[in-house]
Amino acid sequence: MAFSSLNSFSASTGLGVSNKKTTTTYSSGLNFIVYDGYFADDVSYTSSTILYTGTITQISSILTGTNNNIAVNGADTITIVWTGYFKVTVSDTYTFSLASDDASYLWIDQTTYTTSNTTISNGGTHPVTTKTGTKSLSAGVYYPIRIMFGENTGGDNITFSWYRNGDSTSTTDGTGYFYS
Numbered sequence: 001m002a003f004s005s006l007n008s009f010s011a012s013t014g015l016g017v018s019n020k021k022t023t024t025t026y027s028s029g030l031n032f033i034v035y036d037g038y039f040a041d042d043v044s045y046t047s048s049t050i051l052y053t054g055t056i057t058q059i060s061s062i063l064t065g066t067n068n069n070i071a072v073n074g075a076d077t078i079t080i081v082w083t084g085y086f087k088v089t090v091s092d093t094y095t096f097s098l099a100s101d102d103a104s105y106l107w108i109d110q111t112t113y114t115t116s117n118t119t120i121s122n123g124g125t126h127p128v129t130t131k132t133g134t135k136s137l138s139a140g141v142y143y144p145i146r147i148m149f150g151e152n153t154g155g156d157n158i159t160f161s162w163y164r165n166g167d168s169t170s171t172t173d174g175t176g177y178f179y180s
């Protein structure tokens with residue numbers, strides 16, 4: 001049942017986009033990669049030095065978002081990218097929130113990533129700063145999601161949360177929302 005709407009997903013978003021899955025094999029959680037080095041708002045940044053990888057079901061802090069590899073205020077000059085799919089069970093407009101020190105960006109339902117096609121743009125070096133964005137989502141659709149975060153120096157943390165506008169109860173728990 002969880003994947004019964006795959007056909008409508010394909011029909012509503014178009015076929016042939018390279019990063020949209022065509023199989024019905026989804027796992028719970030988002031994948032993450034922690035790179036050595038600060039991305040400095042270069043949203044295509046990667047590094048050949050990968051510090052950690054894994055899968056998480058929440059980004060309530062940098063600790064949970066890295067599967068307990070990085071403590072709050074525990075790192076300097078790193079970049080983290082989370083990727084996967086975001087699925088809701090109720091069609092509605094959703095409000096997303098990124099609170100981060102330093103920079104963070106959110107993309108939903110994009111196949112290329114620039115600083116101008118974000119759902120949330122929270123770039124630059126700064127203390128914990130919260131930015132929000134909204135997106136209208138259809139129930140059962142696996143929307144590609146990408147979150148990018150970078151810590152330069154000083155304190156570091158990130159929290160990703162959202163709520164359905166018709167509900168307004170905010171959560172960070174990606175169980176049942178995050179897939180990869």
Ligand SMILES: [Ca+2]
Pocket residue numbers: 073074075076077151152153154155156
């Ligand atoms: Ca730091």
Ligand SMILES: [Ca+2]
Pocket residue numbers: 101102126151152153154155156
């Ligand atoms: Ca910082």
